[in-house]
Amino acid sequence: MHVTHLSLADFRSYARAEVALGPGVTAFVGPNGQGKTNLVEAVGYLATLGSHRVSSDAPLVRMGAERAIVRAQVRQGDRQQLVELELNPGRANRARINRSSQVRPRDVLGILRTVLFAPEDLALVKGDPGERRRFLDELVTARSPRMAGVRSDYERVLKQRNTLLKSAALARRHGGRNMDMSTLDIWDQHLAQVGAELLAQRLDLIAVLQPLADKAYEQLAPGGGPVALEYKASAPGEGHTREELYPQLLAALEGVRKQEIERGVTLAGPHRDDLVLRLGRLPAKGYASHGESWSYALALRLASYELLRAEGNEPVLILDDVFAELDARRRDRLAELVAPAEQVMVTAAVDEDVPSALTGARFRVAEGTVERA
Incomplete structure (x- = not known):
C-alpha cells in the first residue's frame, strides 16, 4: 500500500x-x-x-x-x-x-x-491513560474498520448515561425525589454490550502485540528488556470474549452505582481502563529513563507496523x-x-x-x- x-x-x-x-x-x-x-x-x-x-x-x-x-x-x-x-x-x-x-x-x-512515529509518542509511556487507550483503539480500528462504529456507539451511550447520572446526583444534592433507576438499568445494558465488544478487541490486540513489542524493543535496545503489556481493567474479571465480558461489565457497573450517583459520572468501563507498560519488573512510567521511554514508544509503533503487515495490510x-x-x-x-x-x-x-x-x-x-x- x-x-x-x-x-x-x-x-x-x-x-x-x-x-x-x-x-x-x-x-x-x-x-x-x-x-x-x-x-x-x-x-x-x-x-x-x-x-x-x-x-x-x-x-x-x-x-x-x-x-x-x-x-x-x-x-x-x-x-x-x-x-x-x-x-x-x-x-x-x-x-x-x-x-x-x-x-x-x-x-x-x-x-x-498508516503507522505514525512522532515526538508526541513519548506520551504513550509517560502520559495519562487516555493516550494509551487512544493508541489501542486506533490500532483496533486499523485492524477492523467496523470498530469505528463500535467506538462511536460507546461514546454516545456513555454520554447519555453520564447525563442521567448527573441529573440523579443533582436531584439528590438538592433534596429532590429519588429518580427512577430503571432507566439507568437500560443504559447499563447498552454500555456493557458495546463496551464488551470494544474490550474484547483490546484484549485480543494486546495478546498479539505483546511478542511483537518485545521483539522490537530488543532490536532497538539489545539487552534492555523484556517488555510486557498488561491491561488494567476498571471491571476486573477473567473474561476475554464479548459474551464473557458483558456480565462482567454489568456486575462492575452495579458495584459502583452508589458512587456513580454521588459523583454523577460513569466509573467503570473501557473509558476508565489503562494499558500498563512494564520494562523488566517495573512499570515504564515513572521508572524508565528518557532513552528507555523513547525505545518503548518506538517499539509499540514498530510492533503496530509488523502486526498490520502480517495481517496483509x-x-x-x-x-x-x-x-x-x-x-x-x-x-x-x-x-x-x-x-x-x-x-x-x-x-x-x-x-x-x-x-x-x-x-x-x-x-x-x-x-x-x-x-x-
Whole structure:
C-alpha cells in the first residue's frame, strides 16, 4: 500500500498543495514551522480521521477559510482509490471515494493505513491513560474498520448515561425525589454490550502485540528488556470474549452505582481502563529513563507496523521529526528497521537528520511551498 498523490486545499498552512509520491522513502526537509508536519498529518488524518497533534478539526483549517479538503490517491496492488475528506469545523465532515460516491467519513477507514512515529509518542509511556487507550483503539480500528462504529456507539451511550447520572446526583444534592433507576438499568445494558465488544478487541490486540513489542524493543535496545503489556481493567474479571465480558461489565457497573450517583459520572468501563507498560519488573512510567521511554514508544509503533503487515495490510510508515530526538545508535537502528517498508515518509529540519539508510525522493518545504529537490 502506498500513496501516489496528495492534494490539500486550505489545510493548515496550505492554500493549495499538490505532491506526487511513490513507493520507497520520501523525505520532506525544511526549517521548523514551514509546513512539513502538516503534509504527513494530512496523510495520517485520512487513515484515522484524527490528528496526532490536536484533538479537534478547527486548527486543521487554514486561517480565514471555512473548510479544508484532504485528498489522496492510494494504490494497493493493482487497485487504486481516490479518497477525500472535507473538514467542516462545527458541522459534519464529508467524505468521498473515487469522487462520485459520497459516504460517511468512517467509511473511508481501511482504504489507507498508516503507522505514525512522532515526538508526541513519548506520551504513550509517560502520559495519562487516555493516550494509551487512544493508541489501542486506533490500532483496533486499523485492524477492523467496523470498530469505528463500535467506538462511536460507546461514546454516545456513555454520554447519555453520564447525563442521567448527573441529573440523579443533582436531584439528590438538592433534596429532590429519588429518580427512577430503571432507566439507568437500560443504559447499563447498552454500555456493557458495546463496551464488551470494544474490550474484547483490546484484549485480543494486546495478546498479539505483546511478542511483537518485545521483539522490537530488543532490536532497538539489545539487552534492555523484556517488555510486557498488561491491561488494567476498571471491571476486573477473567473474561476475554464479548459474551464473557458483558456480565462482567454489568456486575462492575452495579458495584459502583452508589458512587456513580454521588459523583454523577460513569466509573467503570473501557473509558476508565489503562494499558500498563512494564520494562523488566517495573512499570515504564515513572521508572524508565528518557532513552528507555523513547525505545518503548518506538517499539509499540514498530510492533503496530509488523502486526498490520502480517495481517496483509502493510501500512504507510510516517516518521515526523523523530530522528532529531534520538541518539545515533537508536537513529541508525530505527532507520534500518523501517527502510524495507513499501512507503516511508520522513520529515526533518535539515538533511543531516535523515539517516543514510533512508535514501529516496526528497522535497524542500518552505513558506507553504513543496518542491522536489
